[in-house]
Amino acid sequence: MTDTKSDSQLIEEFISGSDIAFNLLAKRYQQKIYWHARRMTGNHLDADEIVQQVLLVMYNKLRSFNFQSSVYTWIYKITSTRSLNLLRKNKVRSLFSIEDKAGEILKTENDIISDLENKEKIEKIQQFLLKIPAKQREVFILRNFDELSYDEISEITGRSVGALKANYFHAFNKLKDLMKNEKL
Helix, strand or coil: CCCCCCHHHHHHHHHCCCHHHHHHHHHHHHHHHHHHHHHHHCCHHHHHHHHHHHHHHHHHHHHHCCCCCCHHHHHHHHHHHHHHHHHHHHHHHHHCCCCCCCCCCCCCHHHHHHHHHHHHHHHHHHHHHHCCCHHHHHHHHHHHCCCCCHHHHHHHHCCCHHHHHHHHHHHHHHHHHHHHHHCC
C-alpha cells in the first residue's frame, strides 16, 4: 500500500478493515494537525496532546465520514475545536489559580478569599458531577465545559440529539437539586 492513494481510497480501505490505510492517512495529516494545534495553543506539549485526541477522533469517526467536505477540512475543524477547548480549559485553570505570577499585582485579602471560595465551588461541582450517571455527566461536561453543540456531541458520542437533550435535562436537574441541598 503506497501513500499515493487519495484520501477517499484510504478511507474506503480503512472502512473495509485496513488499519494500514488509517496509518497512512494519519501520517499524511499528523504534521498539519500538529502545526495547526501548535499555532493555536503556542505550546508543544498541548499540540502533542491535541494530535493524539484528533487521531483518536479520526479513528472512531472515520467510518461515518460523509465526504460532504474534504478530509482536511474535517480534520481541521476537529483540530480547531480541540485546540479551542484546551485553551478554554487552560484559561479557566489560570482564573482559579491562587498562585501569584511574576509581575502581577499582589492580591488583596478579599481577592484571595474570593479565589478560595471559587476554587471550593469548582471542587464541589466536580464532586456533584461524580454523583450523576456517566452518560448524563458526559453530556453536561461536553455542553458546559467544552461548549460543544448537541450536533457535535452527537457526532462524538454516537447518540441522537434528542437522547443528549434528555440526558442534559436530567443532569441539570440532578445537579441543581444537589447544589440546592448543599446551598452552593
